[in-house]
Amino acid sequence: MxxxxxxxxxxxxxxxxxxxxxxxxxxxxxxxxxxxxxxxxxxxxxxxxxxxxxxxxxxxxxxxxxxxxxxxxxxxxxxxxxxxxxxxxxxxxxxxxxxxxxxxxxxxxxxxxxxxxxxxxxxxxxxxxxxxxxxxxxxxxxxxxxxxxxxxxxxxxxxxxxxxxxxxxxxxxxxxxxxxxxxxxxxxxxxxxxxxxxxxxxxxxxxxxxxxxxxxxxxxxxxxxxxxxxxxxxxxxxxxxxxxxxxxxxxxxxxxxxxxxxxxxxxxxxxxxxxxYTPKAPDGAVTDIQVVGGMQGTVKTAVNETTPILIKKGEEKGITEKLNLPESIDAPIKKGDKVGSVEYTLDKKKIAVSPITADGDVEQMTFWSVFSVIFSNLLTSR
Missing domain, CATH: 3.40.710.10 (DD-peptidase/beta-lactamase superfamily)
Structure with a gap:
């Protein structure tokens, strides 16, 4: 045995x-x-x-x-x-x-x-x-x-x-x-x-x-x-x-x-x-931002997903986010255009950046674009 x-x-x-x-x-x-x-x-x-x-x-x-x-x-x-x-x-x-x-x-x-x-x-x-x-x-x-x-x-x-x-x-x-x-x-x-x-x-x-x-x-x-x-x-x-x-x-x-x-x-x-670690967008990253010179007054933003970041276990508690978003942007704007970013920092070192983009198109305001809107409204009101 x-x-x-x-x-x-x-x-x-x-x-x-x-x-x-x-x-x-x-x-x-x-x-x-x-x-x-x-x-x-x-x-x-x-x-x-x-x-x-x-x-x-x-x-x-x-x-x-x-x-x-x-x-x-x-x-x-x-x-x-x-x-x-x-x-x-x-x-x-x-x-x-x-x-x-x-x-x-x-x-x-x-x-x-x-x-x-x-x-x-x-x-x-x-x-x-x-x-x-x-x-x-x-x-x-x-x-x-x-x-x-x-x-x-x-x-x-x-x-x-x-x-x-x-x-x-x-x-x-x-x-x-x-x-x-x-x-x-x-x-x-x-x-x-x-x-x-x-x-x-x-x-x-x-x-x-x-x-x-x-x-x-x-x-x-x-x-x-x-x-x-x-x-x-x-x-x-x-x-x-x-x-x-x-x-x-x-x-x-x-x-x-x-x-x-x-x-x-x-x-x-x-x-x-x-x-x-997959960073999450902070509050305020998805919002309506003012548009200067556009046919619309605002455009909604979107945050692109950040690629997961390799960190030592426990370091996620020390990661901070910084929102970089202007008060307004100039037209014209195409969906996907970068309008800001979110920076992620660990021990004072930047470890990742997530772009903030426009979630729609905004045409630039011109004489002809305004005229086209007015003319279209006149036809609709008849």
Whole structure:
């Protein structure tokens, strides 16, 4: 009986990833065992925690985040469709490591190849997609490096599209967060990153997600794992709780379990300490404002919604609003014209501005406009 209990305990400790609870402002670099890590809020791109964020490292299959980004951009621009057929070349079929054992000439849809790339981290499927889009993996990799430059990924050089160890194939935790942030703008990626288990080839090939946080972390939505000899164990993990989403990147862990624990730790820190605050317009922002020289004496105002603001929990109590609205405005006015603003301040720093706009049109008063009104009234009164 004791042996049975011990076996169960070992299984649970291996499979379920737990992190020590993180209290507010308690996360230190020493709390993360991995040599490099980043926590980023994707809406603002603000880094909430970092440990050697720009240290140049291999990242294994996290490389596929950029591969998938180019694939989804091609789909969104109608250069590629989900039901399009992809044929595996000899080069794609020759990949080692994680794969779905594609054979030369074998065909699958783009949808199936994406599923294999995301869920099973299939190197052969990633290469097949790259070749289908650009003709050769080399041309696709050139586009990967071009896109990385556009995203400001200054620490990154790609040598292949799947992350297999290759000299000079390097990035940083910060750059991984940047490309992860860009990929998750394509919401359809979550249809794949949330899959725990699926099948290809009419059920003959089973896919099991390499991201074990899907079974253990509250709010996890993705994104990609990677493991090679050069890179160690790596992950870029995305999670959402309420209206706060986070990206946690961990590179170079000594084991798969440690990478998941570290990822959970940085994400826990973010959710414990930060929130998204949506400012509300103060009284008087929506009102009737006087119009000078207009065919109407007033126009109603409207307040444009403010994008939620990333703040530390509790800071919402210190946010103040300042209403900037003139006593009158000059005609002509078009609906949507900015007529004022609401400024939101925290610790004497401006953190957001909501425009106040006109909620209607007001024509400028001219001789002909007045004449037109008088003439119309005369006709109506008859």
């Amino acid at each position: 004791k042996l049975w209990k011990r076996t169960i305990a070992i299984f649970l400790s291996t499979f379920f990833i737990t992190a020590m609870p993180i209290s507010a402002n308690a996360l230190e670099e020493t709390s993360i065992t991995a040599p490099s890590a980043v926590l980023m809020e994707p809406e603002t791109g603000k880094v909430l925690f970092e440990k050697n964020a720009h240290e140049i490292r291999a990242c294994a299959s996290i490389t596929k985040v950029m591969t998938l980004l180019l694939v989804f951009e091609a789909i969104d621009s109608n250069k590629l469709s989900m039901d399009e057929t992809v044929t595996a070349s000899a080069h794609a079929a020759s990949m080692g490591g994680s794969d779905i054992w594609l054979e030369e000439g074998e065909t699958m849809t783009v949808d199936e190849m994406i599923k294999a790339t995301v869920v099973a981290s299939a190197n052969d499927a990633a290469v097949a997609l790259a070749e289908h889009l650009c003709g050769t993996e080399e041309e696709f990799v050139a586009k990967m490096n071009q896109r990385a430059k556009e995203l400001g990924m200054k620490d990154t050089t790609f040598k292949n599209c799947n992350g297999l160890d290759e000299e000079g194939h390097l990035t940083s935790a910060y750059d991984v967060a940047l490309m992860s942030r860009e990929l998750i703008k394509h919401k359809d990626i979550f249809k794949y990153t949330g899959i725990w288990m699926d099948y290809l080839r009419d059920g003959k090939t089973q896919l099991v997600n390499t991201n074990k946080l899907l079974k253990s972390y509250n709010g996890i939505t993705g994104l990609k794992t990677g493991t090679t000899g050069d890179a160690g164990s790596c992950i870029t993990a995305t999670a959402t709780r309420g209206n706060l989403s986070l990206i946690g990147v961990v590179l170079g862990s000594a084991s798969g379990k440690e990478r998941f624990t570290d990822a959970a730790t940085v994400l826990d820190y973010g959710f414990a300490n930060y929130s998204m």
